[in-house]
Structures are given as structure tokens and as C-alpha cells.
Amino acid sequence: MKVTQATPAATATRTSSKLPRVAAAGAAAALVVLAVSTPAFAHVTVQPEGEAAKGGYAVVDFKVPNERDDASTTKLEVSLPADHPLASVMPQPVDGWDVKVTTSKLAKPITSHGQKIDEAVSKVTWTATGKGIRPGYFQKFPLSVGQLPEDTDQLVFKALQTYSNKEVVRWIEVQKEGQEEPQNPAPSLTLSDAAEGSHGSTAKGASAADSSAEDAKSTAAESTDSSDTTARVLGVVGIVVGAAGVAYGVLAGRRRSGAGA
Template structure:
């Protein structure tokens, strides 16, 4: 009986460690500053980008978030959604090459948004919503570098880009710009079929990282349960063999 209890305890420990390890790995993998959705159609109009900022520290709060928008492929018509407890300062930069649009020539665009005044406590995250009038149609992706400052003075620089197929330690949020569909006119205004498809895609992509983390956790639990079941089967089989021998 003591051997049985020892075997079951060991199997249970392996189960717990396996599940905990995979869940921890999933948590680390998703604890970056990210942009949601992670893709939009080139030239999309009247949309919203959500910058999700998690707190990775155990003893400090996030007190400042800076998001830098590219000016070589500018995002036009940027508006910041009011955030409870936070103040937003928007910085405009003069474009090297003015853009001609249906509404006239654009000579400057938003290059930085700084959020201050609020706090993101350890173990929590904050979503910062930014509306745009139009995305560029002459590039395949937009990189939004970000700086995250903590109450203890530490600043994490989310500015790195992938190199050699490997994800960097502090990756910058990246928005992929996809080709327009054959049935799309290029304008994805609210209420249009194209915008409905984009919204559905946005919801799917925004939840993909969370689904991956949950999937890893479930996989770890399944592996652990199977290991425990195998251990129990081995014990019972041994006891049955011993009984027949007697």
C-alpha cells in the first residue's frame, strides 16, 4: 500500500509540474506590449487600434506608456480614446514628403502618443484605444515602437524587430497590412461588407494569443492526467500480478 501511495504521489507531482511549467511559459510568451487586431487591409479607413500593455513587474506599477507611430508610412486622422485615469499627449511631426488625399494635402501626422497619470498594477494590463482615419497602402506592415515606464524608474523598450526568424526579447508591436480583396473597393468604412469582414478578422486575431496560451495550459493538464492514469494502471497491474503469484 505504501508503494502505491508513493507512486501516486510522484505521478501527481509530475502532473502538477508539467501543467505549471507550460502555463508559466504561455504567460511569459504573451506578456508583451501588443497591437490588436494584428492585421488590417492596406488603405483601411475608420478603424481602431488597441495597444495592450501588461505589467510584468512584481513590485512596481506602470505609470507611463509611449507609443511611436511611423512617419515614413504615416497613419492619418489619429484620435485617442479617453482613458479613465490617464491623460494623453499627442505629438505631430512634419512629413518629409506631403501626402495628397481626396481631402487635400497632408503635411504632418501623429508620431507619438504618451499616456501618463494612471497606473497598471502588477498582474494587470491596460488597453489603450486609438482610432485612425486611414492606414497606408504602400507597405506590408507598420511597426509601433513603445516605451513602458514603471514607478521604480525602470523603462522597458519595446522596440526590437525580428531577426533571423527569431522573436526578440522585447519585440515592438507590429500591424500586418494585407492585400485588398478582389471584391473590396479599398475603403472599409463602417457598415460596409468589407468592414464586417475586417471586424470579424480583428476579433479572431485579437483572441489568438489568449487561445494559444489556454491551449498550452490544457495540453499540459492532459499530458499530466495521462501520466497519472498510466501510473495508476501500472500499480493496479502490479498488485494483480502479485495476487496471482500468491
């Protein structure tokens, strides 16, 4: 039986013929990864500076990347959640942008800090006074918001991004649990649970303060009672000493009188 052995040249030829296919497959995989990751980067998102705890206040940043190569972002409109209205919404000035705050009547009034509120901010609009967000850049738009609701785990803010070529991208699709992320997801703010005892901290603090005040009063009262007792004792001692002095003086006078006689 004759055995044919491959020569090094033949092996090299077959290996080199596979390289283009391997390279093509690798390039295709890289393009798929890039295609999947790029849109996520280009989303309009909202993130807290620090923590956004239920029942508290927070500063949140709307991050707006420019995803066009031939146009700038010139306008951002953010609608606040109507199902969980926020009593306090204050924008931070952003250089190169005008800001407009729109308020609307509430279908159902809310109570904040003991006050009944029948209207709240429904939309905040930033409009560029210059070139806006140029291609390859992003901009943050901060808002101070509160009091954050305690009956939900997240707040959804629908946003409209307008470009200098008049194109409008509507970031309004709500992410549904168990489903893939939509093409134009609405910015969503995740709320953390309030720190344990945070809502009762004021009451606890007040109780501690009241206790301290009562202790101080008690100490002051004890100090006053002690002072009064000391004063009474000293007064009695003074009277006794005075009486003894008088008696001694009388006796001494009698002795002198008897000696003179």
C-alpha cells in the same frame, strides 16, 4: 527451476516509489509551459476593433498588461511607424490618463485625399493621473488611425512602458520572419487586404448614380415629349371640333332663314 513471484506488497512498493518521480516530471513540464506562455500574455500588443484593411481607417487598441507585483504602470509611449506615416491619428479619452500627441516633420511628404501633408503624428503618450495600471490588471488605449498604407502587410509600433518604480520596459524588438519571438517584441498590427472592389466602390457608385440620373433625365424628357405631343393632339382636336361647331351653326342658321322665307 524455481520461479519467484512478486507479491502484491512488493509491486505496490515499487509503484509508489515511482510516483514522486512522475509527479516531479509533471510539475517540471507544467512549469515549462507556464514559463513559455506567461511572457506572451504580458506583452504590450495592438489589435484592431473589427478590421484594419489596407487603404482604410481603423480603431486600434494598445493592450497594456501590468507584469510587476510591486509596481503599477504609470506611463505608455507609442511611436508610430516613420516608414509608413499616418495622416490621421486621434486618441480616445481614457479615464485616469492624460494623453499627449506629438507631431513631426516628414522626411518625405505624403498625399491624403488629394492634399499634400508634410507632418504627421510621430508619438502618442499616455500618463496616469492616478494610480495607473495596478498589478494583476491591464488597460486598453484606443487610437483612430488612417489612412492605412496599401504597400505593406503590417505596421510596427514601438512602445515604452514605465512603472511607478521608474523601471522602463522597451517593447521595441521587431519580429523577424523565421525566427523565435524576441523577448520584448514591438506591437505589430496586421493589415488585411481591402475588400474586392472597395476602392472602386465609390467610382462604381458614382457611375450607377450618374446612370440613374441619366435614366431619370431621359424619363423626364420622354415624359415631357409625351406631354407636349398630347397637348398638340388635344389642341388640333379642339380646333377641329370648334370648326365643326361653327360650320354646324352656319348651316343651322341658313335652314332657319330658308324656312322663314
